[in-house]
Amino acid sequence: MNMTDEWLSLSDAAKLLGVHPSTVRLWSDKGAIPVHKTQGGHRRYKRSEILLWAETNSKSQTEALAPEGMMNEVVKNVRMQISEGRLQAESWYQKLDEDARAQYRMSARSLFQGMMTYVATNGEEAATEAYAIGYEYASRARRYQLSYVDAARAFLFFRDTLVESVVKVYSEANVPPKRATEMYTKIHTFTDDILISLLETYRKLEHANH
Incomplete structure (x- = not known):
């Protein structure tokens, strides 16, 4: 042959x-x-x-057809949504001064970059990455005197924006439902670990200051 x-x-x-x-x-x-x-x-x-x-x-x-390429499109969509003023309507965001707001907008990048790395490496070292991002969100919330609840709300805002963008990009690309479901599962698994890290770290930092 x-x-x-x-x-x-x-x-x-x-x-x-x-x-x-x-x-x-x-x-x-x-x-x-x-x-x-x-x-x-x-x-x-x-x-x-x-x-x-x-x-x-x-x-x-x-x-453009690769998972990594599609995540790049997702990140572009997320940035567009954030720039459209959705943050201004968030109660936790309204409590921050301009410097803190800029820091939170920048912190969104770590979440999106972490998600892209998670997809590109097929989840390798995901636990370490999730813990680091959760720690970053918790320490930032403490630094700007956001409550335990507001810290979670801030993270969930960026997580939900990410999920909405994935749904939009994957739908427009006509990705088969099975593949799209796999991506949604990956996102929720990864971001759930981040949220747990955020909450655990916040409490540890809170107790350390008492």
Whole structure:
């Protein structure tokens, strides 16, 4: 058999393209890459078709379809929502001076960057990242004299904005429901760990000052 007509598994196709298997799975589900199904429902790829596809698709196109690329679109959408004045309506935000408000807007970046890292690394070292972000939110709330409840509200505002943006971007990209559900689950798992870290850290800092 000619080498270029060799059949590849999903993981083999991912290695050939230099991307994570989950990225190839997403491309396959979107119909963006040539894929064949066995009678047992397994994905198979022809080496020749994959090589041709790689040659005719630019790096920017493939990155846009990857989970990491889609998260970049999500972050852009989040920034747009925040800039539209939604923060001004939040009760906890109204209690802050301008310097504190700027710090909170900047703190949103750590959440979004952490989420992007979580997706790109398939969740590796997620617990450490979640703890660090939770600690950051808790210490900032204490520094600006926000209550325990307001600290949680501040984090949940950014978390909910992130989730809304993921729903919007994934819906517009026609991502299959199964893949979208997997992403929503990842977001909630990661951000739940952050919230737990935030609450635990806030109480520890509060007790340390008494």
